[in-house]
Amino acid sequence: MLCLRQVCLLTLRRYQARALCSDVLLSQINGCTHEDEVFNLVGRNKARLSEKHVGIALNMLWQLQKHRPFLSRTSDYVRNHSQFLALCVLAENKVELMEDEVIVDTLYSVLRLNVEDHVSLTKVLVTEAWKRLERLSLPCLSKFALCLYKQHRHFSPIIGQVAHIVDMKLDSIQDIRILSVLMISISEVITESFRDRLLHKAEQLLEEEHEVHFNYARRILQFLQNVKLRYHPVLEKCNRIFLKSASHLDIHSISHIFGLYEQLGFGSAEFRLIAKQLLSEAIDDYYDPETFPKLFFSLGPLAEPKVRERLLITAVNMAEEFSSHQILMILKTMRKMKCRNSHLLKKMASVLHKHLDSYHVLQLVKLTQYLVVLHCQDVELFAKLKMLLLGYLKSSVIPADTAAVIRVLAMLPSFQVEEMIINKAAAVLPQCRLHHLNCIATALVKWNHHGQFHWQNSSELCAKLLQKLNDTAFQRLQKANNLNLLLEELPYVNGEWFEEVLNEETLAMCQHLIDQITWANVLPLSFFLIKSEHRCPALFARIASVTVENIDKILTSEIYFILFLFSALNYDPPDNEEFFKSCIQHLTSNLSHLENYHLVLLGHVLAMAGYFPPALITTIFNVSFLSKLDAQLKVLPDTVKQRVHSSLMKLNRAVCLECPEFHIPWFHEPYCQRVFHNSMSQINAQRQHIHRMLTEILGGSHYSRVSVLTPYYYEIDFECVLDVNKKPLSYMAQNIALGGVGEIPLRHDFKDEGRKALPPGAQRIALEFLDSKAFSKDYSRHLKGEPAVKKRHLEMLGYRVVQIPHFEWNSMVLSTKSEQLEYLRQQLYGIQ
Numbered sequence: 001m002l003c004l005r006q007v008c009l010l011t012l013r014r015y016q017a018r019a020l021c022s023d024v025l026l027s028q029i030n031g032c033t034h035e036d037e038v039f040n041l042v043g044r045n046k047a048r049l050s051e052k053h054v055g056i057a058l059n060m061l062w063q064l065q066k067h068r069p070f071l072s073r074t075s076d077y078v079r080n081h082s083q084f085l086a087l088c089v090l091a092e093n094k095v096e097l098m099e100d101e102v103i104v105d106t107l108y109s110v111l112r113l114n115v116e117d118h119v120s121l122t123k124v125l126v127t128e129a130w131k132r133l134e135r136l137s138l139p140c141l142s143k144f145a146l147c148l149y150k151q152h153r154h155f156s157p158i159i160g161q162v163a164h165i166v167d168m169k170l171d172s173i174q175d176i177r178i179l180s181v182l183m184i185s186i187s188e189v190i191t192e193s194f195r196d197r198l199l200h201k202a203e204q205l206l207e208e209e210h211e212v213h214f215n216y217a218r219r220i221l222q223f224l225q226n227v228k229l230r231y232h233p234v235l236e237k238c239n240r241i242f243l244k245s246a247s248h249l250d251i252h253s254i255s256h257i258f259g260l261y262e263q264l265g266f267g268s269a270e271f272r273l274i275a276k277q278l279l280s281e282a283i284d285d286y287y288d289p290e291t292f293p294k295l296f297f298s299l300g301p302l303a304e305p306k307v308r309e310r311l312l313i314t315a316v317n318m319a320e321e322f323s324s325h326q327i328l329m330i331l332k333t334m335r336k337m338k339c340r341n342s343h344l345l346k347k348m349a350s351v352l353h354k355h356l357d358s359y360h361v362l363q364l365v366k367l368t369q370y371l372v373v374l375h376c377q378d379v380e381l382f383a384k385l386k387m388l389l390l391g392y393l394k395s396s397v398i399p400a401d402t403a404a405v406i407r408v409l410a411m412l413p414s415f416q417v418e419e420m421i422i423n424k425a426a427a428v429l430p431q432c433r434l435h436h437l438n439c440i441a442t443a444l445v446k447w448n449h450h451g452q453f454h455w456q457n458s459s460e461l462c463a464k465l466l467q468k469l470n471d472t473a474f475q476r477l478q479k480a481n482n483l484n485l486l487l488e489e490l491p492y493v494n495g496e497w498f499e500e501v502l503n504e505e506t507l508a509m510c511q512h513l514i515d516q517i518t519w520a521n522v523l524p525l526s527f528f529l530i531k532s533e534h535r536c537p538a539l540f541a542r543i544a545s546v547t548v549e550n551i552d553k554i555l556t557s558e559i560y561f562i563l564f565l566f567s568a569l570n571y572d573p574p575d576n577e578e579f580f581k582s583c584i585q586h587l588t589s590n591l592s593h594l595e596n597y598h599l600v601l602l603g604h605v606l607a608m609a610g611y612f613p614p615a616l617i618t619t620i621f622n623v624s625f626l627s628k629l630d631a632q633l634k635v636l637p638d639t640v641k642q643r644v645h646s647s648l649m650k651l652n653r654a655v656c657l658e659c660p661e662f663h664i665p666w667f668h669e670p671y672c673q674r675v676f677h678n679s680m681s682q683i684n685a686q687r688q689h690i691h692r693m694l695t696e697i698l699g700g701s702h703y704s705r706v707s708v709l710t711p712y713y714y715e716i717d718f719e720c721v722l723d724v725n726k727k728p729l730s731y732m733a734q735n736i737a738l739g740g741v742g743e744i745p746l747r748h749d750f751k752d753e754g755r756k757a758l759p760p761g762a763q764r765i766a767l768e769f770l771d772s773k774a775f776s777k778d779y780s781r782h783l784k785g786e787p788a789v790k791k792r793h794l795e796m797l798g799y800r801v802v803q804i805p806h807f808e809w810n811s812m813v814l815s816t817k818s819e820q821l822e823y824l825r826q827q828l829y830g831i832q
Contacts, residue, residue, distance in 0.1 A: 724761025
């Protein structure tokens with residue numbers, strides 16, 4: 001018995017000594033400050049390393065790399081070290097003994113050290129974790145899912161099982177970090193209903209947690225991009241997190257966020273302003289080949305001229321060091337900046353020659369598109385691109401890729417069409433969506449128009465293909481039974497082919513599916529109707545009623561586009577007052593949720609319809625608001641900037657004329673002078689013809705004026721003055737001022753002091769020729785909102801407005817000069 005006790009004590013002492021030794025070794029590994037220290041410990045204690053030591057050692061190697069700047073990392077050195085290879089062998093041999101958390105941590109560390117996926121250790125770790133999948137804790141499961149995502153196992157059976165577990169345990173997830181990782185990892189294998197549940201949960205957690213790390217919000221954006229969904233409530237919440245975390249954002253985060261915003265079609269002027277400030281202050285820190293392209297992408301479109309020039313010079317000097325992906329990023333940004341810097345473009349083109357073989361087909365398509373838009377003159381480069389694109393086209397079996405290649409080939413200068421292209425297009429037609437059909441049709445029409453078919457019977461073959469393409473598109477439309485799926489295809493379809501061939505058929509199908517219009521799809525339907533410029537009373541009435549019934553469910557930012565539809569096409573729904581009142585109430589209670597430039601656009605749209613909500617008008621015409629608006633405009637794209645400037649001017653004009661009680665001054669004089677100075681254009685032949693006839697009717701050229709600027713800067717085609725007896729008054733004889741630029745009063749309560757008072761009973765006539773742009777494109781040819789507002793305002797300024805529609809002037813009824821003269825005389829003198 002005594003001997004047995006001594007044996008047990010000896011065994012216990014040995015175990016305690018070994019445990020103590022192991023703990024010391026563990027502490028030593030955790031205390032390492034350099035990779036070589038870890039490797040030395042591994043080399044000296046290889047026989048004593050347990051599965052825990054191996055896991056900690058691999059994790060420490062990654063942690064040491066992680067805390068270094070990206071360019072200072074030595075992953076290659078670590079991976080090729082003999083002791084690292086020994087660690088990998090030990091880990092592989094001890095994987096079954098590892099705890100769940102150690103297995104996942106080890107896999108994560110190995111992947112972050114850029115160990116190839118095919119290395120046996122990664123395979124063994126993934127297999128072992130898969131066996132234990134059901135029992136993994138949520139933090140462990142999210143980390144394992146992230147590892148699978150980094151290995152591009154987006155559609156693997158393991159991801160399917162992870163998605164199933166998340167589905168079962170979703171209600172128990174209370175950590176946005178865990179949820180955000182799981183969301184991006186399983187995004188490719190989830191149903192629409194599961195997607196919506198995940199977003200609802202994310203929205204809930206984002207709302208509940210006071211401090212959310214910007215990386216978690218960035219992952220939520222990545223999820224939205226993965227599932228191709230622009231969900232504004234979550235986007236706006238994430239944007240607010242980025243704004244709060246601005247001081248922690250670096251160039252990698254900012255460029256990634258900008259990229260996601262671009263793909264999701266979301267813009268935030270406030271984030272742009274903050275990013276511009278941060279990057280401008282730290283611009284000197286990003287002059288290396290790794291970070292500079294991201295700086296160029298993020299800051300280039302926002303930069304002031306001096307900073308922009310500095311970025312361009314640096315890009316030229318660094319061009320040789322850029323990777324293929326970075327060159328694509330630079331060219332994409334140049335297109336966005338509308339920058340055709342010949343020096344940089346030549347440099348990019350010269351460097352591109354060595355990278356062309358590394359691009360996949362869609363990257364080549366984008367590259368070609370950028371070079372054409374930027375007016376690249378490198379003939380040899382375009383020849384290589386043509387050869388590569390044709391090679392991809394011959395082997396392509398994916399309809400989307402085939403359509404994209406055909407579309408970009410049509411952009412190439414002096415391109416000779418081969419019969420193979422026509423045959424390839426014909427082969428994929430049955431599998432094409434409307435967008436792809438549109439790409440192919442646009443290319444065929446362009447080639448045929450420019451005579452780029454050069455083989456025998458080419459025109460006949462092209463005509464047959466176009467007919468087959470039209471038939472395919474009609475069949476696809478006729479089979480449509482889901483409005484949401486149809487609306488998903490329509491945003492990318494445009495151009496002459498669609499307008500001439502499919503527009504009316506598509507509108508008819510939308511009317512056929514009118515019962516499927518809900519609050520969730522009124523926005524994409526409104527987008528399509530705005531683009532089509534057709535007034536469809538049934539669809540418009542349905543949109544209005546659905547909007548009123550579900551006004552609390554529709555986002556404030558979406559209301560603008562719905563209102564724009566009705567205002568721009570000058571349509572009053574059956575319950576017009578209720579519709580606008582409901583929208584205005586919803587908007588005015590949520591003004592703080594909209595950016596300043598959105599409010600300006602909204603104010604203009606409502607003014608077109610004749611509505612001037614006091615809360616909105618007083619908010620906009622405020623010095624503090626306008627100062628913030630000026631700052632925002634500096635970082636917005638040029639097209640948006642021009643639209644906002646124009647909308648603010650038109651709103652200012654409308655308020656001055658229609659709502660003098662607001663006492664808002666007219667402050668757009670300099671802006672209008674600049675716009676009209678830059679847009680001087682000659683009168684077209686149609687208007688010259690009308691002017692000659694007008695001169696003949698009135699009795700001389702001194703009785704009328706051409707292209708007259710009125711007070712508040714409306715430009716009218718022709719102006720004349722008739723006295724009480726409807727006799728024309730000569731501008732020269734009566735000394736009637738022209739109402740020119742220098743005579744426009746800077747007053748809100750407009751009084752026509754800039755022009756001489758007319759004789760009693762005399763009246764100014766504004767005669768306008770309205771081309772096709774002034775009318776809707778449907779058979780009603782209804783006057784649009786802008787020309788209708790112009791008529792209303794000119795009448796307020798004392799004019800009698802005569803509008804000559806193009807379809808009347810060019811009709812067979814007015815085919816002779818005498819008929820046109822009589823028509824003009826009747827319009828001018830008000831003869832019925």
